[in-house]
Amino acid sequence: MGKGGMSHDNNGDDDGGENLAAWLVAQNTLKIQPFQLPPLGPHDVRVRMKAVGICGSDVHYLKTLRCAHFVVKEPMVIGHECAGVIEEVGSDVKSLVPGDRVALEPGISCWRCEYCKEGRYNLCPDMKFFATPPVHGSLANQVVHPADLCFKLPDNVSLEEGAMWPIGLVTLLAARAFGAPKVIIADVDDHRLSVAKSLGADGVIKVSRSIQDADEEVLLIQKAMGALIDVTFDCAGFDKTMSTALTATRAGGKVCLVGMGHNEMTVPLTPAAAREVDVIGIFRYKNTWPLCLEFIRSGKIDVKPLITHRFGFSQKEVEDAFETSARGGDAIKVMFNL
Amino acid sequence: MGKGGMSHDNNGDDDGGENLAAWLVAQNTLKIQPFQLPPLGPHDVRVRMKAVGICGSDVHYLKTLRCAHFVVKEPMVIGHECAGVIEEVGSDVKSLVPGDRVALEPGISCWRCEYCKEGRYNLCPDMKFFATPPVHGSLANQVVHPADLCFKLPDNVSLEEGAMCEPLSVGVHACRRANIGPETNVLVMGAGPIGLVTLLAARAFGAPKVIIADVDDHRLSVAKSLGADGVIKVSRSIQDADEEVLLIQKAMGALIDVTFDCAGFDKTMSTALTATRAGGKVCLVGMGHNEMTVPLTPAAAREVDVIGIFRYKNTWPLCLEFIRSGKIDVKPLITHRFGFSQKEVEDAFETSARGGDAIKVMFNL
Numbered sequence: 130m131g132k133g134g135m136s137h138d139n140n141g142d143d144d145g146g147e148n149l150a151a152w153l154v155a156q157n158t159l160k161i162q163p164f165q166l167p168p169l170g171p172h173d174v175r176v177r178m179k180a181v182g183i184c185g186s187d188v189h190y191l192k193t194l195r196c197a198h199f200v201v202k203e204p205m206v207i208g209h210e211c212a213g214v215i216e217e218v219g220s221d222v223k224s225l226v227p228g229d230r231v232a233l234e235p236g237i238s239c240w241r242c243e244y245c246k247e248g249r250y251n252l253c254p255d256m257k258f259f260a261t262p263p264v265h266g267s268l269a270n271q272v273v274h275p276a277d278l279c280f281k282l283p284d285n286v287s288l289e290e291g292a293m294w295p296i297g298l299v300t301l302l303a304a305r306a307f308g309a310p311k312v313i314i315a316d317v318d319d320h321r322l323s324v325a326k327s328l329g330a331d332g333v334i335k336v337s338r339s340i341q342d343a344d345e346e347v348l349l350i351q352k353a354m355g356a357l358i359d360v361t362f363d364c365a366g367f368d369k370t371m372s373t374a375l376t377a378t379r380a381g382g383k384v385c386l387v388g389m390g391h392n393e394m395t396v397p398l399t400p401a402a403a404r405e406v407d408v409i410g411i412f413r414y415k416n417t418w419p420l421c422l423e424f425i426r427s428g429k430i431d432v433k434p435l436i437t438h439r440f441g442f443s444q445k446e447v448e449d450a451f452e453t454s455a456r457g458g459d460a461i462k463v464m465f466n467l
Numbered sequence: 468m469g470k471g472g473m474s475h476d477n478n479g480d481d482d483g484g485e486n487l488a489a490w491l492v493a494q495n496t497l498k499i500q501p502f503q504l505p506p507l508g509p510h511d512v513r514v515r516m517k518a519v520g521i522c523g524s525d526v527h528y529l530k531t532l533r534c535a536h537f538v539v540k541e542p543m544v545i546g547h548e549c550a551g552v553i554e555e556v557g558s559d560v561k562s563l564v565p566g567d568r569v570a571l572e573p574g575i576s577c578w579r580c581e582y583c584k585e586g587r588y589n590l591c592p593d594m595k596f597f598a599t600p601p602v603h604g605s606l607a608n609q610v611v612h613p614a615d616l617c618f619k620l621p622d623n624v625s626l627e628e629g630a631m632c633e634p635l636s637v638g639v640h641a642c643r644r645a646n647i648g649p650e651t652n653v654l655v656m657g658a659g660p661i662g663l664v665t666l667l668a669a670r671a672f673g674a675p676k677v678i679i680a681d682v683d684d685h686r687l688s689v690a691k692s693l694g695a696d697g698v699i700k701v702s703r704s705i706q707d708a709d710e711e712v713l714l715i716q717k718a719m720g721a722l723i724d725v726t727f728d729c730a731g732f733d734k735t736m737s738t739a740l741t742a743t744r745a746g747g748k749v750c751l752v753g754m755g756h757n758e759m760t761v762p763l764t765p766a767a768a769r770e771v772d773v774i775g776i777f778r779y780k781n782t783w784p785l786c787l788e789f790i791r792s793g794k795i796d797v798k799p800l801i802t803h804r805f806g807f808s809q810k811e812v813e814d815a816f817e818t819s820a821r822g823g824d825a826i827k828v829m830f831n832l
Contacts, residue, residue, distance in 0.1 A: 197765070197768065244745070244746065249746050249770070251770075252745040252746050252770060254745075366764055380582070380590040380592075380777075381582065381587050381590050386763065386764065389764055389768060390764065391764060392762055392764050392765055393760055393761065393762050393763075393764075394760070394761065394762075394763045394764065395758055395759070395760040396758065396759065396761070396763065397757055397758050397759075398736065398751065398758075398759045398761065398763075399731055399754055399755065399756060399757050399758075399759065400535070400757055401775060402751035402773065402774075402775030402776065402777075403535065403754060403775065403776075403777050404775065404777060405587070405589075405590060405644075405774075405775040405776065405777050406775050407772060407773060407774050407775055408763070408767065408772060408773035409767075409770075409772050410766060410768065410769065410770040410771050410772055411767065411768075411770065412745075412767075412768050412769060412770050
């Protein structure tokens with residue numbers, strides 16, 4: 130993965146041996162160029178990419194060349210939400226064969242540090258993650274990846290479904306799948322609320338961006354729930370949303386900070402702590418692919434409605450796709466079909 | 468408890484039947500006056516108070532007549548950290564007899580709501596807690612209290628140590644919620660009374676290393692004498708935070724698994740969130756400022772969880788066992804002692820409010 134790089138054949142044709150990828154070459158500049166694959170290790174597989182989704186972080190890298198403390202210092206292949214078909218397997222791979230359709234978990238952990246050894250591998254300091262610099266991403270014709278991070282898709286799960294995973298709405302879907310009796314969702318945007326309703330939210334509440342409205346909105350939210358709120362997921366990550374979350378949640382409940390809005394926040398932390406409302410941090414995921422695939426296979430979760438826009442893999446379409454994703458609005462998940 | 472009130476005999480003598488208490492009658496005004504006890508219910512005991520400590524919240528009520536959203540609207544007996552001797556037991560009380568020395572857990576929960584029923588009774592919305600208005604406190608000759616909230620002191624535990632169980636309980640509850648054990652390296656922010664009992668509790672829970680940070684040299688030296696593995700002097704200035712995080716991490720010499728913020732300010736919380744390892748916990752114990760500006764997102768993105776603490780639950784037996792066994796010695800925290808007279812009550816609160824070298828001010832009645 131990270132060992133791949135630019136090859137010197139710049140004709141741009143997708144010939145039999147040429148592997149092309151979408152490279153972030155400069156701020157706001159994506160270019161489809163050759164991407165040389167690393168050699169196939171004994172535990173690796175080579176995957177032909179079929180479906181790749183655009184994430185908010187991909188857009189953020191495109192626009193600013195950075196995300197949190199990660200900085201793009203040299204050209205990097207973008208994209209990490211992906212699924213494809215196995216083309217070749219390494220000598221020690223027993224679980225997969227060419228032709229298998231797989232969803233890819235992007236991050237390669239070290240498996241030597243204490244985080245990895247206790248299972249919290251998502252916190253590995255040496256994590257190599259698709260499209261988190263300096264590691265190349267997966268919006269490409271093909272990638273090489275460890276076999277144990279490629280999960281075979283059930284027959285009734287499509288490649289697009291395998292590549293799916295955006296945040297606020299999937300949290301709603303996941304909470305329902307985990308059996309939450311009632312899930313309500315708040316947003317500033319009417320269209321997004323209607324999408325949430327169509328996805329099964331038990332209630333939707335329109336809120337403002339203004340912190341002064343917080344107290345009033347907490348009451349509206351609590352009324353919409355009609356019961357004490359046990360857990361609040363802040364999938365936006367701003368002062369307003371976090372303050373609302375801390376106030377609206379019952380004593381002894383939890384607020385899960387999922388969204389990465391602002392670094393520093395001014396929030397009523399003390400009154401919440403004095404009601405034993407805990408704040409739980411979330412960074413990516415661990416050991417989630419099997420469960421996600423089972424949820425989709427069984428129909429407990431339907432991610433298809435989240436895919437709102439589709440593009441093919443050409444220079445113009447890559448540019449249009451990112452523009453569409455960055456625009457937000459009615460664009461939820463933008464998907465490439467390769 | 469809450470059903471007691473002012474009696475009309477104002478001679479102030481501690482005659483055989485007269486029960487006197489320290490009343491908060493107006494801002495900055497305490498008066499020893501009669502305190503009429505409620506009738507003894509079948510599950511109650513009547514306790515003669517012997518040792519009562521002053522808490523920061525008592526001082527706060529004295530100075531401002533409020534604490535968080537609780538407001539003193541009419542005269543109220545102050546004090547809640549207490550221990551005494553049983554004088555009389557209700558008809559259904561089997562566990563205690565007159566003469567027993569007991570430490571009192573202040574709060575009476577309802578035992579009907581969902582919080583109580585799942586054991587998180589400290590969060591009971593109808594909690595009746597000594598000296599949280601409108602419920603009268605226990606700085607008095609006697610109080611009436613449920614027998615199940617009175618814990619018999621082991622023979623080698625003094626009444627003063629019994630009264631110290633209340634603040635110690637906060638540290639114990641925090642250590643439980645934060646899962647302190649032989650593999651958790653602990654940082655404590657703030658070496659005031661709460662920071663110090665948290666230090667003691669963390670050691671008793673088996674934390675391999677406990678270091679403590681404060682702005683005050685004297686408090687740091689007290690912490691060192693109580694067994695802190697390291698002390699770090701920090702400033703009140705937020706600009707120093709990044710540098711101090713490095714000093715703190717160096718003093719620990721290992722990843723910091725749990726940080727207890729026993730002060731509760733932007734600076735201490737920001738330091739805590741930054742200094743704690745990925746996957747660790749920050750326990751907010753102190754009640755400093757209501758709103759805080761803190762780097763919450765980077766911490767959450769490292770899965771540092773923030774755990775809230777409110778008072779305690781089911782901590783008295785463990786506190787008494789820690790003290791009985793010698794695993795915890797609370798005696799050094801008692802720095803000043805006063806008797807129960809009008810002047811001494813005023814001096815005691817002044818001493819406690821002054822801070823400085825005063826850690827726990829104790830009344831002996």
